[in-house]
Structures are given as structure tokens and as C-alpha cells.
Amino acid sequence: MYRVETEHLIITPFAITDSDDFLEFYNQCETMRFISNGKCDWNKGELLGKMENVSGDMPFGTYSVLLKSENKVIGEISVFNSYKDKEKIEIGYILNSKYQKRGFAFEMQKAMIENLKLKFKVKTIVARVNSENISSIKLCLKLGFELKGIDKVDNKTRYTYEI
Numbered sequence: 001m002y003r004v005e006t007e008h009l010i011i012t013p014f015a016i017t018d019s020d021d022f023l024e025f026y027n028q029c030e031t032m033r034f035i036s037n038g039k040c041d042w043n044k045g046e047l048l049g050k051m052e053n054v055s056g057d058m059p060f061g062t063y064s065v066l067l068k069s070e071n072k073v074i075g076e077i078s079v080f081n082s083y084k085d086k087e088k089i090e091i092g093y094i095l096n097s098k099y100q101k102r103g104f105a106f107e108m109q110k111a112m113i114e115n116l117k118l119k120f121k122v123k124t125i126v127a128r129v130n131s132e133n134i135s136s137i138k139l140c141l142k143l144g145f146e147l148k149g150i151d152k153v154d155n156k157t158r159y160t161y162e163i
Helices: 016-026 044-054 104-119 134-143
Strands: 009-013 061-067 072-085 088-095 124-130 146-153 156-162
Touching (some): 009 104, 016 044, 016 061, 016 088, 044 061, 061 104, 072 104, 088 104, 124 134
Parallel strands (some): 088 124
Antiparallel strands (some): 009 061, 061 072, 072 088, 124 156
């Protein structure tokens, strides 16, 4: 089974048993405000449907991020086949608001980026960020991403970063 481990976290492919923890953060409007349409009233059927839609051949799909000390899923990392190219992929993340501002977003993204480049030979990783999501912009810069483009989606400005 695919697994990435850091000091505090374990990253594995999404499993149905992770659903309750996912629904906890998917139903936090504060957490979801910068995610696509900002939906924050998910049920289990909708969640499982979304997971099925983003799944694909490795490394594509959604990964659960487990906090070792609490044995709890606190977030997700999704790897998207946006470019139909295994050497250029898109990555995104969601982190339960109760666990933000503790370094976990950096730890999980850094580990996943390193693993994607090493194990899957990914050359370019893209992150698209709402211009109002200052924390994610700072995270991209800290991880070494460079701004490559600016566009509008649903009347909101979005930055495209690459590493």
C-alpha cells in the first residue's frame, strides 16, 4: 500500500473508514471557503462520489492525512491529472481548521511533493490558489513554488504556482 510518513503524519490513499473524519472538516465553512465552490454541507454519499470522481491511477486521487498522536485524519491531499501528463500534475490540500497554524500543512505538502518527484518522477507540480487564501500563498512560497499565472474563476482571482 502507498504510504508517506513524516514525523507527525501518515499519508495514505483515502479509505471509506476515513469518511467521518473527512466529513468533520468538509462541513467546516471556515475550512472550505477557498475550496472550489465553498460547499460546506456534505453528506457521506456526496463525499464518496467526489472521491470516486478524483480517483485514478497512482499517483492520482485523494490521500488521507492522519495525525499519528491522535490517530485521526486531519486533512487531505489531492493529486489531479489536470494536464493528462504524469510528469506535470496538480496538487491541492484541505486541513481541518482545528489543526491549522501548527505546521502540518507544510509538513504534509513537503513530504508529498518530495515523494511525487522521487517515486513517480513528477517534474512539475502545480498549485492553484484563491488570491484571498493568504495562508496557502505563504505555504506555496515557503515550499519553493513560483507564481506562473493569474486568472479569474467564478469572478475570483486565482494564482497558479509551479515547482
